[in-house]
Amino acid sequence: MKTYDLLQQTYAALSGNKVRSGLTMLGIIIGIASVIAMTAIGQGAQNSIQASIQSIGSNLIIVMPGTERGPGFQVSAGRGSAQSLTIDDANAIAANVTNIEAVAPQVSGRYQVTAPGTNTNTSVDGVTSSYTTVRNVEVADGSFISDQDVAGNARVAVLGPTTSDDLFGTGSEAVGQQIRIKGQPFRVIGVTVSKGGSGFSNADDVIYVPISTAQLLLSGNKYVNTINVSANDAQNTTQVQNDITSLLLERHHISNPASADFNTLNQSDIIATASSVTGTFTTLLAAVAGISLLVGGIGIMNMMLTTVTERTREIGLRKAIGAKKKDINRQFLTEAVMLTFLGGLIGVALGWLGSFAITKLGVLDTSVSLDSVLLAFGVSAAIGIVFGYYPAKKAAEMSPIDALRYE
């Protein structure tokens, strides 16, 4: 039997009962559409999380103080609480480690900030000019902290857009105004571009001051909280991270890496962790959608069994005029696969439209991957074969005599 004839017969059989074929297909359509939409949403979430991690900086390695070490015993006062890093460490990294784009030491703290008529409590970061390179900070108005500001312990401040709005009101000019941080007067010289984000980890609710001024007037010591290092290429981040670790171990006279008084964090590690979390969620969503696909498959099997019973006499006739088992088997299997394949096609289109709608509504930038489309097609065809197999086998193995006599 030729393929063309097989397809024509399949078309005739399926179009002979359009409503039933349509309803049966609906199960597969819903299943495939939800698999496509769910993976697209998961992929979108993953992309958005990765993008926000990328926005922290490029090829970033963060060095933070480790657990505080006492003589002979260990006082665990929390990670990052120790005072072990200095500006000299940052300068040593810049001088000795290769493949580095920029090094930006940072002193952080939360202080009460006042402007005429208002006050707020926000994080104040003492930084150097290279902070803009390392953490992707851009200035919208005015200028950022310069090397001269750091050298001269200048009392200048750059505000995040949220802080600027909190202190001076939305839309009003902040540059040139005076504010007080921990009671010390500072002049506002710039406002940064919004980085997005909200709530607890709002990257826009921040004030930048020169690191020297922060050490002198705010923290009152020579230590730094963070050293941000940016590698010149994503491929070099691991090498840079390893070099920093050995350099600082040497500088701090620590022989055992396990008892290091600092930690290094690689941005690509963070991304990998976040990706694996979102990946798990995507799989979970797809699995739930997959269950609906399974239900759709059972619907196909149910319909095919009904069809085989209804068309018993036709099967008998086909056998009488010379159809072999494999001809009958192929005929019913093709019908089942055609149902799931068409269902898959419509399902992919619907899932795609759904993802597109979600993107258009601005909920999330979804992304339909080619992989998920191919997978959906493969799965729908496989469902046709798996759930069409038993009814087709049943049809093929009918005795022509019994089938012809069937009432």
Added chain:
Amino acid sequence: MIEVQNITKVYKTEDVEFSALRGVSFTIKDGEFVAIMGPSGSGKSTLMHILGCLDTPTNGKYLLDGKDVSTLSDDELADIRKNKIGFVFQAFNLLPRTTVMANVMLPLVYDGINAEEREKRAEKALASAGLDKEYFTHLSNQLSGGQIQRVAIARALVNQPSLILADEPTGNLDSKTSEIVLGTFQKLNTELGRTVVLITHEQDIAEHADRILFIKDGLLEERGTHVKRVANHNAEEETAGTVGSLASPSKIRVLPDHKNNKGEARLPTLPAKK
């Protein structure tokens, strides 16, 4: 040519054995028109299934065109059915909502013959079966009973089988339509030289054949009723007349036999054609 040698068929259920055929032997020559006749339960359906290669005998040999088909597998039997046998059923068994042409072409589809050749052969078969050309594109459920049976006959003819098996072909038709359908079989036999085996339980239907094989309780009693037929090589309109002239002499000879059946009085048995 069909040669059946002492075939038996035993149906087994869990605890009951039932012999539908208990040793049947006969020969049908090429170009013969034979009726197999018997009451229900006589084993004629079982015999028909075996002749049609839908089933195999429990014992005995069935030679079709010199080939023993009694021990073939299901798929080999399917090939024999495809190439050598054409079926006409009582219940017609056309595909519903499908055109006449598509129905007739169906056996050729399984033979892998291309569409152009299929159409040519189907049109020829339909013409032989005596269906008017205007109905070729009708759907099968738009036809009358007689027309449907002609389509079924065309379908049986289309693969040029050596044997046409008709199982109660007039069972669902009125007497007038039956005559037309039987006339078609006779025409196929006389004009195209097809071997036709007609299975029926009605004497007057069986009488359209050259020879009648009577079957009862799984055994054959060949009483051999030969009908001298008037050759008809002319156009279709003469068919009705031919059928009439065919039916009359046979009735004269056979009806008394039929009536006297219970009284054990029979016409002398004629020797079977060998």
